[in-house]
Amino acid sequence: MPKRILEMTALEVSRLKAEGAYSVGGAVGLHLQVIGGSRVWVYRYVFMRQRRRMGLGSYPTVSLSAAREAARAARALRDSGIDPIKDRQDRREAARLAAAALIRFDDAADAYIREHESTWRNAKHAQQWRNTLSMYAHPKIGSVYVSDIDAQHVLRVISPIWKTKTETASRVRGRIEQILDWATAHGHRTGPNPARWRGQLEYILANPKKLAPVQHLAAVPLADLPTAYATIAAAYGQSSRALRFLILTAARSGEVRGMLWSEVDLEASLWTVPADRMKAKKDHRVPLSRQALALLRSLPREAHVEHVFPSTRKGPLSDMALTTLMRRHKLGAVPHGFRSTFRDWAGEMTHHPRDAVELCLAHTIDTKTEAAYRRGDMLDKRAVIMQEWADYAAGPLPAA
Template structure:
């Protein structure tokens, strides 16, 4: 029978100074080892007939009671047939791997943006992502590991702005959801996505469409459009001309401001807007009514890559330059609102097919017709619609007073 070691007290252990291994009792195999001025805990045991030593920490950083607890845990492992040293090594490796997969939300967001920014429409969209996350998400969850983010954290981001900045809040929620999905795919978290709307947050947060119904861009009523267009004719400057063309083509501001001479086929009466400038990322053929062709004929043609409407500094007109013209002559509306004006006029004053009207605006339509659109874009029907629209908006304005080269 092995000799039983009397349990030393904490005071007795603190007085040990002689070099060597001192059994302290309480757990068979626990020793305080003293070498020079260094004192540390060692647990000695045998596993598969091999003698082993397991360090349990330095003394007095690890006290007597803590050393005995650690030795008892190791003894339990050995008695179960496991090697305490191997178990500890496996635990440390698992912890190391877990730490390597940990990633703060802010870091995950930046990686997500860098992976996807090349597929987004423009730099403005990238900046919006970074700005909204930096303003609303990062102060709350930016420092948290994505694996630790739960629904309560997401709600702490969204709840303060859900009713006051509803549109922004819904975008932030969607962006958090995408980043957490990315994190799951890359192994940085598991389980359901706490930012998911359907089946989760929809039961906690109010319906955003009821909190803040979609606000359409303020538009000039179609009944007032001919008078506004007439006044616009007398306004000098490229911004006014671009605004007239925006009305005649019912395109978006960015598409129109980026119009280049090489995109125009004046003999065919067409403007080919390249896919990269379209919201749908698909080439869009815009039929040019006679009024638009007359306006273009008054401008000095440039090289294929030259802009049609040029700012005073020689570059592309800014969106604000068109807005400034609106503010001076019709402050209740914005340039993008002319698309709504066209839609209202076409729906209430004509009998043209809805699908053709939507295609004039380059809108996505239902699946069945979408398939037909890919085979043909109803150009003939749209040509008729756009000429009727131009005749309504600008009757008799084939040569306009404000169009002379400036």
């Protein structure tokens, strides 16, 4: 029998024998509990007037010296007012949560895209995200835990293409930034975002605007607009009609190509574009000029065809239909550029209020304060603007 047991009172020895526990740690409180063929180290202590037993592993997997060291550490916690068992449980839970929070960058990217793609304007946007990340980010940092990603990881992705493919590199950087922000919000990482431009990468990389100045979409010069409109009007086909309507309304290509007859009120001279086809995700009312109304009334209408400018398959025109027409006639611009021509016309040839002009283009008001005080859409003022614009672009028509 161990010497320590001989030094105990008869009552203590009796209790330990009944429990199969033998004291081997002296004042530390370490015991070896023997049950059948198993031998387990146990630290026995009193905390908040309650007797507690803390397992420290089995013998011989845990040696006597290791068990004594563990018991001393547990006793030090108890003496400082911390329950050793509760402390171990807390540390294990923290480790479990930390392990659960680990997620690799490619998994975080997939999760981010799945959560957000339903809010993006078109399916191509999600595919563009996947393609650029697959090409540039995943080979370099795809297997790295987001909690470990730092500025050097980000630079490993974008530095090789920062000067040669600046626009693409900027988009990849922004997408990495958003994914890491998502990871932080979901508890997968902490600390500043190493992909952030302001206050972070702007001090490491050259300014992308200086490397690759913004290229604005090509637009027909203001003075050439009437001639360009006449050229388009002389062309035959649905693309010509749609492009003329686009010019007359200063609308975006997707808004015109997806236009349905149910959106048009010919009597009220009004076209209401639903929110799901608007960039700002808000319904937009477009006052129709006499030229726009005449064009709509001249269109052939087929039963069961909802689109105003249907393709040969009776669906909407393709996104390249209008661009192809402009290229064929060597107009040196793109459909979206007519919105810039409209803005130049309004600024250089009229004195209409800037806000009314911006609303003609369905642009949002610059500040939240302005938006809060301006709840209307200035439809009557915009009707005057759009009629003057149509008169300039297509030539005036006699009043009805």
